[in-house]
């Protein structure tokens with residue numbers, strides 16, 4: 163069995179973290195780099211990732227997440243956010259980055275820029291919000307897979323109040339809105355969920371070949 167499959171079997175949505183176990187700086191750097199390397203549609207990266215360590219802030223966030231213990235007990239809580247808005251200014255920043263990092267002129271990217279502008283103009287603001295959230299979920303998948311490979315425990319979570327999280331973390335001022343969160347750290351030795359069988363539909367049911 164390949165390492166990735168054995169690690170995907172090892173991982174589970176950790177319910178009880180060891181509150182005394184902290185991830186190393188190297189582990190945290192690696193998770194941040196994995197988030198940064200996540201792919202997105204057009205490469206536009208309409209997101210930001212807030213790493214929350216502060217215990218006082220996490221106490222407040224816990225209240226806005228129905229007291230789920232992962233919020234306060236994990237080593238860190240990562241709040242995966244979408245951009246508040248997506249407009250021509252986001253596209254221009256991205257085009258400037260492409261030009262700089264690939265050593266080409268912005269003028270040579272005019273067609274690409276217009277294609278992105280057209281795609282965005284064709285979406286309603288609700289569709290844009292949903293589209294950005296989908297990009298953020300790709301980053302969540304990359305984060306979970308990276309945690310698995312690195313034997314870092316994680317719990318992806320949607321069970322929180324977005325508006326309250328946004329307010330507590332002052333996200334609008336940062337041009338962000340929360341989408342999904344992920345607690346990371348080390349499982350508690352007595353987390354009973356670690357021993358539960360993984361429940362997945364059989365491959366024959368979910369994989370179709372044509």
Ligand SMILES: Cc1cc2nc3c(=O)[nH]c(=O)nc-3n(C[C@H](O)[C@H](O)[C@H](O)COP(=O)(O)O)c2cc1C
Nearest residue numbers: 173174175176177230317318319320321322342360
């Ligand atoms: C998008 C998403 C949101 C989730 N939200 C929560 C949550 O709020 N609280 C929680 O304890 N688990 C949450 N989970 C964990 C799932 O219940 C868990 O991943 C699923 O049952 C599969 O089990 P496994 O991850 O242990 O293999 C969430 C998982 C995902 C992918």
